[in-house]
Structures are given as C-alpha cells and as structure tokens.
Amino acid sequence: MSATNEIVLGESGLFDPTAPLAPSGNLRRRSVVDRSVQVTATAAALAAVAVLVIIVVGVIQHGASSLSLDFVIKDPQGLAGGGIVNSLLGTLEIVAAGAVVAMPLGILTGLYLTEFAGPRSRPARVLKLALDMMQGLPTIVVGLFVYGLIVIPEHQQSGFAGAIALSIVMLPLIARASQEVLLLVPGTLREAADALGVNRWRTVLTVILPAAMGGIVTGAILAIARAAGETAPLLIADGIYNPNTTSFNLFHGVASIPMFIYTSYDLPLTQAVARAWAAALVLMVAILLANILARVFLARSRAKMGA
Amino acid sequence: MFALCLFAGLLVVATLVDVIYQLANNGNVAISRFGLGFLVHSAWKPGFHIEGAGGLIYGTLVSSLMALVLATPLGIAIGLYLSMMAPRRVRATVGPLVEMLAAVPSIIYGFWGLVVLVPFVESIEPGLHSALGFIPLFSCISPNGISTFSAGIVLTVMILPIISALSRDLFLTVPQDLRDGAAALGATRWEVIRGTVLSTTVSGVSAAVVLGLGRALGEAIAVSFVIGDSDVRSTCVFKPGASLAERIANQFPGAVNPLHTSAMFYAALILVVISMLTSLAARLIAGRFDVQASLGRAMT
Numbered sequence: 001m002s003a004t005n006e007i008v009l010g011e012s013g014l015f016d017p018t019a020p021l022a023p024s025g026n027l028r029r030r031s032v033v034d035r036s037v038q039v040t041a042t043a044a045a046l047a048a049v050a051v052l053v054i055i056v057v058g059v060i061q062h063g064a065s066s067l068s069l070d071f072v073i074k075d076p077q078g079l080a081g082g083g084i085v086n087s088l089l090g091t092l093e094i095v096a097a098g099a100v101v102a103m104p105l106g107i108l109t110g111l112y113l114t115e116f117a118g119p120r121s122r123p124a125r126v127l128k129l130a131l132d133m134m135q136g137l138p139t140i141v142v143g144l145f146v147y148g149l150i151v152i153p154e155h156q157q158s159g160f161a162g163a164i165a166l167s168i169v170m171l172p173l174i175a176r177a178s179q180e181v182l183l184l185v186p187g188t189l190r191e192a193a194d195a196l197g198v199n200r201w202r203t204v205l206t207v208i209l210p211a212a213m214g215g216i217v218t219g220a221i222l223a224i225a226r227a228a229g230e231t232a233p234l235l236i237a238d239g240i241y242n243p244n245t246t247s248f249n250l251f252h253g254v255a256s257i258p259m260f261i262y263t264s265y266d267l268p269l270t271q272a273v274a275r276a277w278a279a280a281l282v283l284m285v286a287i288l289l290a291n292i293l294a295r296v297f298l299a300r301s302r303a304k305m306g307a
Numbered sequence: 308m309f310a311l312c313l314f315a316g317l318l319v320v321a322t323l324v325d326v327i328y329q330l331a332n333n334g335n336v337a338i339s340r341f342g343l344g345f346l347v348h349s350a351w352k353p354g355f356h357i358e359g360a361g362g363l364i365y366g367t368l369v370s371s372l373m374a375l376v377l378a379t380p381l382g383i384a385i386g387l388y389l390s391m392m393a394p395r396r397v398r399a400t401v402g403p404l405v406e407m408l409a410a411v412p413s414i415i416y417g418f419w420g421l422v423v424l425v426p427f428v429e430s431i432e433p434g435l436h437s438a439l440g441f442i443p444l445f446s447c448i449s450p451n452g453i454s455t456f457s458a459g460i461v462l463t464v465m466i467l468p469i470i471s472a473l474s475r476d477l478f479l480t481v482p483q484d485l486r487d488g489a490a491a492l493g494a495t496r497w498e499v500i501r502g503t504v505l506s507t508t509v510s511g512v513s514a515a516v517v518l519g520l521g522r523a524l525g526e527a528i529a530v531s532f533v534i535g536d537s538d539v540r541s542t543c544v545f546k547p548g549a550s551l552a553e554r555i556a557n558q559f560p561g562a563v564n565p566l567h568t569s570a571m572f573y574a575a576l577i578l579v580v581i582s583m584l585t586s587l588a589a590r591l592i593a594g595r596f597d598v599q600a601s602l603g604r605a606m607t
Contacts, residue, residue, distance in 0.1 A: 034495035038392055044384035048405045048471065051464055055411060058423045108315035116309050123316070129590060130320045132599045136586040137326065137579065138525025140552045144575045148329035168322065176603035201308030229412025231528045232556055239560055258414050265418060280415050291410045295403060
C-alpha cells in the first residue's frame with residue numbers, strides 16, 4: 001500500500017488543526033472500496049431473495065388459475081381433466097415406503113457414528129466419507145442404480161423401486177441430522193446411565209434416543225420433503241407414463257406429483273400444461289411449508305437442548 | 308444394538324460399492340465396445356451410430372463451470388452479508404429465504420426455467436452476443452433461448468443457496484477476537500473480511516465451491532427442460548446442447564436398443580465417478596471444516 005495517507009497540511013506547510021477531517025488519498029480509496037463491497041454484498045443477498053420471489057410468484061401466477069378444490073381431491077379424467085388425487089396419494093405412498101426403509105437405517109447409522117465408533121476411528125471416517133458420497137450421488141444415477149438392482153431382475157418398473165431410490169436420497173440426510181442431534185445430547189446423561197449400571201443398548205433406547213427424538217424427527221421430515229420433490233429417480237425406477245393410473249399396488253407403477261408434472265408438460269394441450277403448473281404449485285407449497293414448519297420446530301428443539 | 312448399527316453402516320458402504328457394480332455391469336456392452344474413447348468421441352445417434360459421450364461431457368462441464376463462475380462470487384457475497392453485515396433481524400429472515408432456494412424441487416426449476424427464464428435469455432442473448440461475440444463460447448445466436456447458457460443460469464440459481472449457506476456457516480466460525488484485532492489496527496470492514504475472515508476460511512470456501520460443482524454436474528431434470536437435448540456440434544453456449552445427466556433423463560425411458568441403454572449406464576458411471584471425486588476432494592480440501600454437515604443442513 002503506498003503511503004499517500006498524509007497529514008493534511010495548511011497553506012503555510014505546517015499542520016493545520018482547523019483543516020476538515022474528511023479522509024483523503026489512500027484512506028478515501030480504502031473507504032470507497034469498503035463501501036462498494038458492502039453495497040455489492042447487500043445487492044447479492046437481495047438478488048437471491050428476488051429470484052426466490054420471482055420463482056414463487058411465477059409458479060403461483062401460472063398455477064393458481066387451474067387450481068381448485070376438485071383438482072386436489074378428484075381422480076383425473078381423460079388427458080386433461082379432473083384432479084390429481086391419485087398422484088398426491090401415490091407420492092405419499094412412495095415417499096412413506098422410502099422413509100420406512102431410510103429412517104431406521106439412517107438413525108442406526110447416526111447412532112453408530114456417535115455412540116459406538118470413536119469420532120476419529122477408521123470405520124467412522126470411512127462411513128462418514130461414504131455418507132458424503134451417497135449424499136453427493138446425482139439422483140438420476142440413483143435411479144439407474146435401482147433400475148439395475150430391482151427393475152431388471154423384476155422385469156418391471158414399480159413404486160417399490162421408486163421408494164428404494166428415494167430411500168437412498170433420504171438416508172444420508174437422515175443419518176447426518178441424527179448424528180448432529182445425538183451429539184447435542186449431554187454427555188452427563190450417558191454417564192448417569194453408566195453409573196447406574198445400565199448397559200449400552202438400553203441407555204441408547206431409553207435415555208439417548210428419547211432425548212434426541214425431536215431433532216431426529218425434524219431432520220427426517222426435511223429429508224422426506226426433499227425426496228418428495230425428486231423426479232429423476234421416479235422417472236427411471238417407477239416410470240409411470242399414464243398419470244391416470246389409480247393403482248396403489250407398490251409392485252406396479254404408482255403415479256406421483258413430480259411425474260405428473262413431467263408427463264403433463266409433454267402433452268400438446270394447453271390445458272395439460274396449465275394442470276402441470278397447478279400441480280407444481282401444490283408440490284411447491286407443500287414442500288416449502290414442510291420446510292418452514294420443520295425449521296421452526298428444529299430451532300425450538302435445539303433451544304430446548306441448550307445448543 | 309451395536310450389531311444393528313454396524314449393519315446399517317456396512318449397508319451404506321455396500322450400497323455405494325453396488326452402485327459402481329450395477330452401473331459397470333449394465334454398461335458392460337458399451338464399456339467393452341467403446342473403451343475410454345467414449346470420453347472423447349461425440350457421435351450419439353441412438354439406433355444408428357453411437358461412439359461416445361464427449362459432447363455430453365463438454366455440455367456438462369461448460370454449463371456447470373458457468374454456474375460456478377456466476378454463483379461463487381455471488382454466494383460468497385451473500386455469505387458475507389449474512390454473517391458479517393446484516394442486522395440480526397434481517398439475518399434471521401434473509402438467511403432461511405436464501406436456503407429455501409435449495410428446497411425448491413428441480414422439476415419446478417426446470418418448468419420455471421423453460422417458461423420464464425428461456426424467453427428472458429432469448430431477449431438478452433443478442434446483446435451478450437454482440438458484446439462478447441469475439442469469444443468462441445459466445446459466437447452464435449440461438450433461435451430461441453433453449454441453450455447451454457440457459458442451463459448454466461438455472462444451475463447458478465440451484466447451487467447459489469449451497470455456496471452461500473456453506474460460506475456463511477464458515478465465516479461464522481472465525482473468532483470475533485481475530486476480527487476485533489484487525490479492526491483495532493484500523494482496518495476497514497472489507498480489510499477485516501479480506502485479512503481475517505476470507506484468509507482463514509479459504510479452504511472451507513473452496514470445498515463449498517467444489518460441492519456446488521458436484522451438484523451442478525449431476526443435475527438432470529432441471530437441465531433437461533432448458534438445454535434442448537440436442538447434438539452438441541459447436542462449442543458455443545447459445546446453441547441447444549446436452550449434458551450427461553440430462554441425456555439419461557431424456558432418453559433412458561425410450562431407449563431404442565440395448566447398446567443405447569448400455570451407453571447411458573456408461574454415462575452414469577462417468578457421472579458417479581465425477582461425483583464421488585468431488586465429494587472426496589471437498590473433504591480433502593476442507594481440512595478441519597465439516598462443510599458436508601453444512602451441506603446436509605442447507606439441502607434439507
């Protein structure tokens with residue numbers, strides 16, 4: 001930095017105590033840079049919020065006109081009529097089936113990392129890396145994996161295959177969330193149980209899990225909300241091209257909201273596209289609401305645990 | 308109980324190994340036929356002549372790198388704003404709002420991208436072309452806004468919340484004392500940020516950027532709506548293009564023959580290797596920062 005930050009001199013060449021204190025030279029440059037950085041950062045944050053607003057408003061604008069109570073509670077009729085209740089229930093079914101697989105496994109993985117393996121031990125490090133990689137798997141790849149694992153041997157795409165694919169999306173998120181909450185359970189609780197001579201698994205079941213349950217459930221809800229919006233795994237593993245399917249047999253194709261949007265947009269009917277928008281609105285509202293509620297809940301349970 | 312937990316952990320590791328196995332096994336026909344030449348050749352005419360995924364890899368890299376170039380400075384700026392500058396109230400509302408961008412499903416990004424963003428891109432492309440046309444990347448005009456460029460913009464929006472949430476969490480780990488010390492030496496706010504905040508978290512922020520890249524590389528549905536899934540014939544980003552993940556989403560359900568299906572498994576194998584490498588790289592670069600934990604929080 002060049003030293004142009006001189007003391008202001010009066011006309012006589014001596015220090016003039018009455019000269020204005022406005023920054024000059026280098027100091028002025030520094031404060032200009034500082035100011036512009038702050039303005040840029042604020043503008044960037046505003047831009048991100050603006051993009052969110054544009055997306056939400058866009059979906060509402062396009063979707064609200066075709067949205068009605070009938071749309072949410074009736075079965076579809078023909079290619080572009082009726083409602084989407086079959087897709088709604090189908091999504092619930094697939095996601096619930098996926099959660100039934102992912103929740104126990106995710107919680108057990110979290111328990112393994114916090115209660116049984118030392119945080120720096122080799123198995124724990126390998127498992128953490130594996131969870132990272134699982135979380136980073138592109139969802140389309142998860143779809144292809146399940147296609148090879150289940151669809152090819154079974155010779156048909158099914159809601160079950162879709163549920164397994166979604167469980168792979170959920171598992172690392174649930175495991176991570178459980179691990180974090182379990183780490184917040186005070187060590188004194190474990191020590192108290194140890195001092196009473198309770199063995200490890202009983203401590204886990206009766207002391208640690210109940211204390212962490214609120215946080216684990218919230219984490220699971222967030223993971224489920226994420227999985228509910230996934231299209232790529234269902235496209236490959238469930239692959240339902242007839243959005244009018246009203247079968248809920250998990251071992252056949254089951255309709256879902258993301259696939260309804262994906263297939264309706266392809267139909268050469270303006271009405272079908274409008275219905276896709278309405279379904280997108282339903283999906284977006286449901287997911288954002290689940291997110292907001294879970295966050296509020298999470299903040300509350302974290303506060304309760306004193307973290 | 309220990310056995311059950313160990314079993315769950317082993318299952319996670321086994322699943323990952325099985326992912327590689329399934330993709331390699333089902334892609335076997337394509338792998339043995341094309342070998343590594345698949346990575347550079349780019350002829351992809353299902354049913355007639357498939358030689359490689361070079362064009363898809365190019366489209367994947369260009370759209371993701373474009374997203375990275377745009378989202379990194381923006382994301383870091385948002386992270387700085389949320390951790391260092393915003394008043395507490397603003398922080399508590401703007402932070403979750405930015406994270407909401409990560410919760411929006413990719414199909415909605417795709418749909419929105421096609422209907423709202425693509426026409427917008429179409430309107431700004433001629434301007435960009437005339438200003439930057441001397442660079443080969445921008446040397447063409449698209450008939451409509453469907454292009455690799457639009458895919459890059461959608462990916463920017465999708466990875467922005469990841470980079471900003473992760474960098475915010477990293478910046479918050481910088482001790483207040485360190486910042487106070489710099490301020491006491493007469494540093495301006497920016498100098499404090501540059502000297503203490505950015506310099507101590509540079510490894511974590513780089514890891515966050517790598518994680519963002521990983522997500523952009525693997526995005527299928529949102530990209531498939533706006534990129535056009537066409538043959539990649541030129542390097543120009545204003546032309547319709549294709550990417551690995553997007554090609555699979557578009558063509559897998561209607562694959563014309565076993566070679567076509569197999570080639571897509573091969574493409575998925577490339578994708579999974581890239582994504583595992585980014586996860587590994589992020590962990591190695593991040594050092595003491597646990598950016599993956601923040602990613603888990605930001606993604607859900």
